[in-house]
Amino acid sequence: MELVLHIIEGIFFIPFLIWIIYFLVFSIGYRIPRNQKFKQAVHQHRYLVIFPAYKEDAVIVESIRSFRKQDYPHHLYEIVVVADSMQEDTNAALQHLGATVLVPTYAHRSKAAALNLAITHTADQPFDAVVILDADNLVYPDFLEQINRVFDSGCKAVQAHRIAKNDNTDTAYLDGISEEINNSIFRQGHVNLGLPAALTGSGMLFEINWFKQVMPKISSMGEDKELEYHLLLEGIFTTYLEDVYVLDEKVQNRRDLSNQRKRWIAAQIDTFLMAFSGLSTIFKTRNWAMLDKLVQWSIPPRIILLGFVPIWVFILYILAPILMYKWLVLYLLFMLSLGLAVPNRFYTKRTLVSFLKLPFIFIAILRSFMGIKSGRSTFVHTPHGEKKEDYSN
Structure with missing residues (x-):
């Protein structure tokens, strides 16, 4: 029995050690000062700006109205809204604001399908890059203007800094902190250490010809992860812009959080398996950025x-106390890495109080794993624009 426990403990310890050291390295990388400046753009490029929207009547008009305030020549960008299952009044308001409204008829709904529809509709127009929001x-x-400066410098893939638009519930507040930890570790920390930033689903820019070639190959619910995979295959560096913000609405209750994470977890597993199938090629071509991403995609949700x-430490305390101590050290390193990754502005009393809700978030994420199969093939919609209160069930 004791031998079996030692074997199980050893099997668990190796991946947890890799994952937590990974967090720690890039959390330290985030704290390394880096002066990233881009010269003033020589050319003003033309942009296709796509807003995929499914039942988003509550928020889409405000988003387009806000985007129309750009300090950039209006004739150099076109806004395309893929208006899936939205009201006619909403579509009319969007057209009045100058957006091109596409009403899809595809059978299999996904964000990838919406992006492909927009690309097909604008195929004959001379855009230089596509922006996805x-x-x-x-x-x-x-x-x-900021995006154009970076694109004009030669960057073919760009990820802006997505930050929380709302913190009206504890779930939304914690979701905002979680996003900032992702920004610190998987984006700024990576770029500071010379590796490409991770994509995050919106606030993204791609060179138009590359995007037109790759996007038709993508049909999954995890289009951002597949786009990352293709960028890494071609050795394209994704630049992260910490000072260019995209305000994103955070989920406001645990049910929506669970549904959202179900889709994310399913997409991560599928992309990991796709990348892992080419592991030998990764080593042969010395594609270390892809290897780094393979490790990242193997990591379960931080929660x-x-x-x-802690549950495992308690089990070891009961059955084999001698094995417990290295796990305690590992957990302390994990907490240190998260502490480094959380931006200083979140060191507040509210953060401390919100952390008391983490056990409920843990249960919500566990529920996500039970729906992974449907998350692979079924479009999961996260409602926006509604003020909701937290609930426990």
């Missing part, structure tokens, strides 16, 4: 690590 996203008036390790 979610229906609830708001940006500042200098967004395109699972936060909840599982």
Whole structure:
């Protein structure tokens, strides 16, 4: 029995050690000062700006109205809204604001399908790059000007800094902190250490010809992860813009959080398996950026690590106390990495109080794993624009 426990403990310890060291390295990388400046753009490029929208009547008009305030020549960008299952009054309001409204008829709904529809509709227009935003996203008036400066410098893939638009519930507040940890570790920390940033689903820019070639190959519910995979295959570096903000609405209750994570977890597993199938090629071609991403895609949600390790330590305390201590050290390193990754502005009393809700978030994420199969093939919609209260069930 004791031998079996030692074997199980050893099997668990190796991946947890890799994952937590990974977090720690890039959390430290985030704290390394880096002066990233881009020269003033020589050319003003033309942009296709796509807003995929499914039942987003509550937020999409505000998002388009906000985007129209850009300090960038209006004739150099076109806004396309893929208006899936939206009201006629909403579509009319969007057209009045100057957006091109596409009403899809595809049978299999996904964000990838919406992006492909927009690309097909504008195929004959001379755009230089495509910008992808979610229906609830708001940006500042200098967004395109800043993006243009980076694109003009030669960057073919860009990820802006997505931040929380709302913190009206504890779930939304914690979701905002979680996004900032992702920004610190998977984006700024990576770029500071010379690796490409991770994509995050919106606030993204791609060179138009590359995007037109790759997007038709993508049909899954995890289009951002597949786009990352193709960028890494071709050795294209994704630049992260920490000072260019995209305001994104955070989920406001645990049921929506569970549904959202179900889709994310399913997409991560599928992309990991796709990348892992080419592991030998990764080593042969020395594609270290892809290897780094393979490790990242193998990591379960952080809340699972936060909840599982204490439970496992308690089990070891009962059955084999001698094995417990290295796990305690590992957990302390994990907490240190998260502490480094959380931006300083979140070191407040509210954050401390909100952390008391983490056990309920842990349960919600566990529920997500039970729906992974449907998350692979079924479009999961996260409602926006509604004020909701937290509930426990």
